[in-house]
Amino acid sequence: MASDSRSRSNLFIYLLTNFCIFSVFISAENRIKRGQSVRDGEEIISKEERFVLGFFSPEDSVLRYVGIWYNDVENQTVVWVANRENPISGNGGDLRIGNDGNLIILNGNGDVIWSTNATVASDNSSAVLMDTGDLVLFGSGDPNKALWKSFVHPTDTFLPDMRVYINLSEGERHVFTSWRSASDPSVGKYSLGVDPRGSPQIVIWEGTSRKWRSGNWNGLIFIGVPGMRAIYLYGFKLNNDGDGKWYFTYTPSNSTDLIKFWIRWDGIERQERWNDGLEKWDLIQSHPVDNECDRYNKCGPFGKCDKKKRPVCSCIEGYVPRDLDQWTRGNWSGGCTRRKNMECLSEENRDGFFKAEQVKLPDFVDYVGPEDVKECENKCLENCSCTAYAFVSGINCMIWSREFIDLVQFDEGGSTLFVRLDRSELGGNSKVMKVVIIAVVLGGIFCLCASIWLCRPKMKFGDHLTEKNNEMPKFSPSGEFSSEFSGPGDLSVEGPPGTGTELALFNFSCVAAATNNFSDENKLGQGGFGHVYRGMLPGNQEIAVKRLSRKSSQDRVVGTYGYMAPEYAMEGLFSVKSDVYSFGVLLLEIVSGRRNTSFRKTDHSNIIGYAWDLWDGGRAIELVDPSIINSCNREKVLRCIHVGMLCVQDTASHRPNMPAAVLMLESENANLPMPRQPSFTSMRHSGNADMWNGNHDVVTSNNVTFSVIIGR
Template sequence: MDSFSPALLVFNLLLYLLTYVAATDSLTAQDPYLRDGFSLVSSNGNFELGFFSPGLSRDRYLGIWFKNRRGPTSVWVANRNTPINDSSGVLVMNITTGNLSLYSHDSTTIVWTARLLRKISNGVLQLLDIGNLVLRDGKDENPLNYSWQSFDYPTDTLLPGMKLGWDLRNNINRRLDAWKNPNDPSPGNLSWRMELHEYPESVMWKGSQEYFRHGPWNGVRVSSRPLGIAPILNFNFVSNEDEVYYQYSVPNKSHTVMVVMNQSNYLRIMYLWSPTERQWRLYTSLPRDFCDNYALCGPYGYCDIRVTPSCKCLEGFKPRSADSWTAGEFADGCERNKLMNCGDEVGFAQLNQLKLPDTKRTWVNKSMNLEECKQKCLSNCSCMAYANTNISGSGSGCALWIGDLIDLKLIPDAGQDLYVKMPASELVKRGEAQKTDRLKPKVKISLAAIVASLGLAVLFIGLYIFKKRSTVKDGHEKIEAQDLELPLFDLSLINSATNNFSIDNKLGEGGFGPVYKGKLTNGQDIAVKRLSRSSGQGMNEFKNEVILIAKLQHRNLVKLLGCCIQGEEKMLVYEYMPNKSLDFFIFDRTQRQLLDWSQRYRIICGIARGLLYLHQDSRLRIIHRDLKASNVLLDMDMNPKISDFGLAKTCGGDQTEGQTIKVVGTYGYMAPEYAFDGRFSVKSDAFSYGILLLEIISGKRSRSFCHLNDQNVIAYAWRLWKEGNSEELIDDAIRETCIISEVLRCINISLLCVQQNPDDRPTMSSVVMMLGCEISLSQPKQPGFFIENEAISRKISSSKDKSSSTNELTITLPDPR
């Protein structure tokens, strides 16, 4: 610790205050102090260094942020673990040694100090235009010869030009750690760092558990990245004796981009500044989908987001536990159909479009070609697979995987080839005898085997033709079985599972028929939605739900396991949600006590992420149109899953809205423009989300509510907001244990969602950002109050007039099931 005179500091501070005239980007030997209340500003005016208090906290931190940008703008924090509880902070550059320290409490306590690579005698501390705070010797002719730089010690944000990875010469690990919460920049349990394997790759962690793995760099991109993702960035990877790191740049200088680690299930989020909207826009996030969860399908299993179930075994492998896989538990992974011993005749199956396996146990040689790589793997009994390390051109380099292959994912049109070691007999079954090891005797294929293979081919062709012709008719409507993209359950199995649709198994009544609990022969619980035979509308809902949800995979959407179409029976088979629906808890005086604020907040965030997936990240842009508490189901861990897609609509391309002459939905959740004019959009879903948010916070139904002159929850929440009494909205069941700042933030977000004008409402990407990031919120405008009863009556009456061109209105009252 440097010797330091408080008296000298006070004198210099006074001198500094008297001479400080305009903002500067540097501290020098003449002005070596920066106290709370003053700042450094980069020469281009983009970045500012100074003291700030995050969110609702009163603690003070030294940090760097985007200047004149609303939203999550803090990009670096010095003393994230040691806040200053008053405004006594002062940053001091020692004019003798160059040491950089942060003091508090009358300049007697050091709360943070920089780790210098070398001492300097003529120090200059400068905030660069790229957001990097650097300390250098003012007399050094090389301006890039830094003694210390903030880019070497990132917090939760990666800016263009920053490095994620290792400086091996100086033992500096450049990693990101999410803020604990918007009021506390200390590290949470989410991190992103470079793993120094033989074949390096970056991994995101939740505490000590791997959560998402990017895959190694393949000379073009990380092997997990689909083509077309983040085209606005250029990525670079460096791996040598001195450094191992990822880095990105932004070719278009008009773009302002930052990548942030977020304390949520979306670990990494990239924001793009919109100059026209003057706000940050969510550009992309990771994990992208369900299959990005680390090792989801276990050893030798791979994940394909396009199918259900998503986990599959590699060819030549089978589930290690068939019962577990049938029950939807895939972590045990797969095992070989035939054991492979050292010395057996082997070859390699070429598997395409894969994210490469976990690289913890790999061997790499960058000078080998693919054939040399193959021979190297053949010579090692523990080698299970090989691949090129560089796929550019004709390919080069060699990576061998020793032991089990873990965390595989199918990435159509963008993954790479992986060559998996297989017994020769298994390759013959796959029709790949030509790929067996030519160093061994060739496998002889008998005439009987050829005849048998031809017979199987004829059988499969016959089954395909039969399946193509199989249809299910309902009046003039027809569903082609091959278009369902779902497993088909036999009616006898469903009858047995539900005890012949016993009344004791009935869970409730949905829009197109009853829902029953069932148990399959393997013990898996299911929920069966049975189409009412008398429901004409139900048939349309059934087809719509099958077509839509069969293509969806997200942790916050209910999972469709299959369907049953047999005779007059048409049923959807879902995963069973043991904790029923959200309305069962929040609207019941007893059950609501079981949902504390932390659980409600997690549910709020989960629903937002599910809607974001529907609106932005799914293959089809989907507008739900019937989001409400009874359509949010809760799994065993109280995680929310959006259900009931019978009324959902798709939008093509960049379309975000549409119009219908048939308005369907639930009274109390519909946006005004949809209820009156039939205009639905992502913003009408945002309106429904805002209503749901108010219900979760207040524990009161949106319509069955009366308080003084307030006819609904929106009116009540708006009046309290205008009066500055929003805390009165909070459910008594959570009032004593909730974090008031979080609840008030959620009320603010809900009122933004229910504004009268759809253009004023935020998108769900903005909602996710507001929930998970340090960002200032705008003030809401007048809400779109619910349609009054007499207005609905007029609407229904007009829809019955055959000469009228107004929309047809179908309303569901949100009563308990």
């Protein structure tokens, strides 16, 4: 009996011990605590089983490394390596918390070959593998305060939620470094990082030499990447952590997607998404692409690369090859030199500018400032060493005072570079040019007046009334536009050609015909600026037409308060942009389901202030009426908010005109400019424009490119 009792007791102790061990294992499967270790062959898995931490050998290698890879990807894809410079021979490796509280790796002999080297360690620290792929070392105090993060010490891969910090005083940051080869994780010769000068841009280096760059960040896109477009909510964001430090993050459009950016051992940066169905990584984009002009500074200083031309290199206007013999041999590295030296002359004989359009702007901008286009031009002219300037929305004035390099001609997109030249390089003697220009203008005016006179019977609305029956002209039965209708206009917003929408324009006589000569029976109502009439277009499409009253031009304010543009309400100035402001208010009302006047007893005096605060805080989606929030298309409704904010800007010149606003709403591919903060809604707007205009979150995505939209 004693023997049986002892056996049952031993069995109970055995089961209890194993149960405790099993419980510890279950509760700590994503964590390494003091006293625990992960030996070669064992693994740590993140809480939602997205990532794995353990020992691995690269393809065609027997050496062992500690790394992190995706759990559900059949082909092992390593995103981080710890001991990349100190591999282990054999399977005796051990990963554990050391006596000083750091995470360490031991080889088969018990030697420490790698450590987190945290400066503030803890006696009770632990390491946790997060579902983001970040390995974090925590101390025994605040569980939210990390002692060390693998995201701060990446290898070759950038993952969503990773922060890439930017610091002007530190200069260029080579954040990610390639493997030496496909089977060797040690540090290779290529790196990927950020150059913060002027405005941040992504750069690939080969050693210390540039291999490729993205062009500067304008708060929406990297302007040197052709075809890049902005969509609200997703993609890259430039954030301010509040301590004067800036950092880039990336948010995928679908949180369940496995997306990574990595710099390969051959110097190619790739963005990839895991395809579950095909069990492979789909390529979203890569840089540099397979064309000569994507290679950094292909044509040397003051040279321009155009992949559609042969040879691909040419000198920019006003410049000639520095070494003609080498240039004709196809060696363009020497670049070009100015054909005629510039002179800082008087105001009357100042230098001029040649417009190089649709180009990747040169590298190493010397000055970035808040000036507008005209001020930027004058600033360049006042500096004898200025060689070119550009004005880019979101960056503003950019000036170069040295050789400009890596200038590339794009098929679409890009920016306009104003290259400074001696006036004689722009078409000869200025006085002769003035005479020619005046002659051409006068001749054009004469021809125009003659045409108007000859066509007067057709253009004059009264002549459309027939003497017989006094009827208005009828539209053709086919529903097509008559000759009185203009064709589709060439109005557009930023975006690749062909991605906008065609907008028909109508002259006065056609609108009059559609409204039966603005008859009273067609009148829908009236406002401070005039009457609104119902009309019928070809194809039985109904329209509403506002006809401005002559009285609307009168030193009194006539209109609905809360919907009037500031320049009209305060100064009595009215323009075609005044109604755009009213439209913007109405658009915000439609999205929110609230009238402008409903905000008068709240913390915000109107809907504009409320909408701006949400936009400024990256919470624009909260403006949407709760009754439609779960059924609406978020990207479209955010686009409506964005357009609304553009329409209610204080200054009329900053607002889009009405056709452009329509295009912005209808075209999904249009890159929208950033709205400016309405000055009367908040006094929190800093006088410092923040040199990158990135003081608020910005976004993008479309699975091809990335960028962001920010409030300013």
